[in-house]
Amino acid sequence: MEKGNSRTGRGLTGFEAGMLIVLQSIVYGFGDPISKIAFEIVPVYSMMTVRYTIAFVFCIAIFGKRIVRTVKSVPLRAWLIPGICIALSYVLNNIALSMTEATSVAFLRSLAVVMTPALAFIAYRKRYRWPHIVAQILVLPGMYLLCVRGGLSGFGAGEILALLAAALVAATLVFTGRFLDQVDPVSMTALQAGCSAVIAFAGSLLVEGGVHAGSATPKAWLIILYLAILCTFLGYLLQNLALTRISDREVALLQSLCPVMTALFSFILLGEKLSAAGIAGAVIIIVCISASAMIKDEG
DSSP: OOOOOOTTOOOOOHHHHHHHHHHHHHHHHHHHHHHHHHHTTSOHHHHHHHHHHHHHHHHHHHHHHHHHHHHHHSOTHHHHHHHHHHHHHHHHHHHHHHHSOHHHHHHHHTTHHHHHHHHHHHHHOOOOOHHHHHHHHHHHHHHHHHHOTTOOOOOSHHHHHHHHHHHHHHHHHHHHHHHTTTSOHHHHHHHHHHHHHHHHHHHHHHHHSSOOOTTOOHHHHHHHHHIIIIIIIIHHHHHHHHHTTSOHHHHHHHTTHHHHHHHHHHHHHHOOOOOHHHHHHHHHHHHHHHHHHHSOOOO
């Protein structure tokens, strides 16, 4: 594991930071298939609004004073830019899912793994060793085999939105990592959840005519609570903590494990079987991540 952002001195080792992203991938991997269950009961944007609002209120209830101090003491852009990026990435991803095949969206969104180092170079002239970039690129065939078993379904508006979502995922990692020297990970998590709630609410007004959660069953509410507390609060926090110690490039690469975990939990919970090509793709992803972790950095 590379040293990445050691400026914060929070005591995490590179390996421990990497394991936080592995844990995030497991949490998200379980959240994806159970979300499909809740989407059959509660409209997508309404559920997102409730999910992110619960996460934000949870953060305020526990860390309210710290968050208020942060908002008062740091420039607005230090939390608003990462907050808008992460919120829009999820909103666009869900719009894309409603317009085209989920497998196409999953693959195109995975392009964030190569967009992240490219954006970091463009924005901040941040350079990486070529062996790391090669490992980053070689993940893409694995993602294709895992996600797009029958080929892309075409290239229309849904695919364009999925690409925009991927770019926003990359922007989230790059800009969050940049501003974590001004905003602590907990406050960043809360403010990102707040931005997500606002944008999801706007989407629910535009697309669904308001928030409609009255049809939620007890099972749906349990799923929403899991998505709010574990996927949103814990997921955002794990990512922000990791970014204080390892680079945005490495976080993006490790997050390639998320589709692998989704496939695993979809098999366990929904009985969705993975093809031989999908298994080969998962193996390629894991090998690339392992190879990148073993490459020593200069200096």
